Amino acid sequence: MLFFALLVKVTWILAADGGHHWTYEGPHGQDHWPTSYPECGGDAQSPINIQTDSVIFDPDLPAVQPHGYDQPGTEPLDLHNNGHTVQLSLPSTLHLGGLPRKYTAAQLHLHWGQKGSQEGSEHQINSEATVAEACSVAALLLQTHASAAPLAYTPPQVGETENQAYGHILSHLHEIRHKDQITSVPPFNVRELLPQQLEQFFRYNGSLTTPPCYQSVVWTVFHRRAQISVEQLEKLQGTLFSTEEEPLAPLIQNYRIPQPLNQRTIFASFVQAGPLYTTGEMLGLGVGILAGCLCLLLAVYFIAQKIRKKRLGNRKSVAFTSARATTEA
Numbered sequence: 490m491l492f493f494a495l496l497v498k499v500t501w502i503l504a505a506d507g508g509h510h511w512t513y514e515g516p517h518g519q520d521h522w523p524t525s526y527p528e529c530g531g532d533a534q535s536p537i538n539i540q541t542d543s544v545i546f547d548p549d550l551p552a553v554q555p556h557g558y559d560q561p562g563t564e565p566l567d568l569h570n571n572g573h574t575v576q577l578s579l580p581s582t583l584h585l586g587g588l589p590r591k592y593t594a595a596q597l598h599l600h601w602g603q604k605g606s607q608e609g610s611e612h613q614i615n616s617e618a619t620v621a622e623a624c625s626v627a628a629l630l631l632q633t634h635a636s637a638a639p640l641a642y643t644p645p646q647v648g649e650t651e652n653q654a655y656g657h658i659l660s661h662l663h664e665i666r667h668k669d670q671i672t673s674v675p676p677f678n679v680r681e682l683l684p685q686q687l688e689q690f691f692r693y694n695g696s697l698t699t700p701p702c703y704q705s706v707v708w709t710v711f712h713r714r715a716q717i718s719v720e721q722l723e724k725l726q727g728t729l730f731s732t733e734e735e736p737l738a739p740l741i742q743n744y745r746i747p748q749p750l751n752q753r754t755i756f757a758s759f760v761q762a763g764p765l766y767t768t769g770e771m772l773g774l775g776v777g778i779l780a781g782c783l784c785l786l787l788a789v790y791f792i793a794q795k796i797r798k799k800r801l802g803n804r805k806s807v808a809f810t811s812a813r814a815t816t817e818a
């Protein structure tokens with residue numbers, strides 16, 4: 490299975506990287522990222538395992554609308570082996586609607602496992618990983634913080650049929666086998682890299698999945714998965730190196746393991762088979778709790794009233810006594 494995440498990245502997110510060497514395994518591996526990049530140790534990190542029986546249905550989540558993705562333009566697109574992944578730069582004329590803000594497309598990259606592995610995706614659904622994940626990042630530039638809106642989706646199976654859209658990327662991998670190599674890809678319909686149906690997705694607040702792991706990220710993980718062929722998967726798993734020269738190290742297993750969800754809520758734009766709480770049900774629960782609190786308040790009020798009456802009665806009698814005393818005096 491293949492998870493697809495769409496990630497658009499902005500050059501200055503890269504610039505903010507700080508330049509510390511990091512890898513997925515070994516002495517600079519993911520367990521050690523927080524040493525050089527403290528935000529990687531934060532409590533709202535990505536990826537996550539999406540447990541579908543605890544997501545909350547939000548009927549008001551609008552579908553993601555890619556604008557300009559189907560108009561490839563005339564400029565070739567850069568495809569870059571950056572030593573961590575293969576990354577397709579997207580023109581800034583592309584943007585994403587249906588999100589809290591308007592995000593400009595930046596890049597699309599992939600995560601995958603080692604040869605023959607059935608794992609490789611970053612996000613998991615019900616603890617199930619897929620062979621790869623595509624991630625396209627769209628970003629919003631603010632003065633000091635970039636916030637990003639990556640899209641991810643999860644292709645279900647490695648099949649017989651080639652995925653033509655991914656073919657546009659995979660057929661150029663042999664030109665960028667070594668780290669820091671860049672090639673040009675003729676413009677193509679980038680919309681085809683996204684799932685056909687954009688209505689069904691999970692939404693949560695998380696982070697970039699690589700250092701510096703900034704937590705200003707709104708994730709959209711699509712429920713639908715794309716399919717790639719066995720040959721395409723093997724090409725992805727077996728072509729690239731994470732180093733510039735000898736000793737050549739294969740660029741594989743470039744995925745981060747799921748991070749703790751902590752107190753975060755995952756929303757779903759759709760209802761799945763199985764027990765999902767709708768916002769209506771949550772509202773019902775809320776109303777129930779509110780009603781309970783109200784009863785308690787009323788009870789407290791009545792008891793307080795009773796005590797006050799009693800006290801008032803005492804005070805009255807005190808006042809009366811003193812008044813009488815005054816009169817008597």
Ligand SMILES: *[C@@H]1O[C@H](CO)[C@@H](O)[C@H](O)[C@H]1NC(C)=O
Binds near residue numbers: 692693694754756
């Ligand atoms: C993400 O965080 C923002 C700010 O706290 C909040 O308004 C929004 O509802 C959160 N979105 C999700 C999907 O949890």
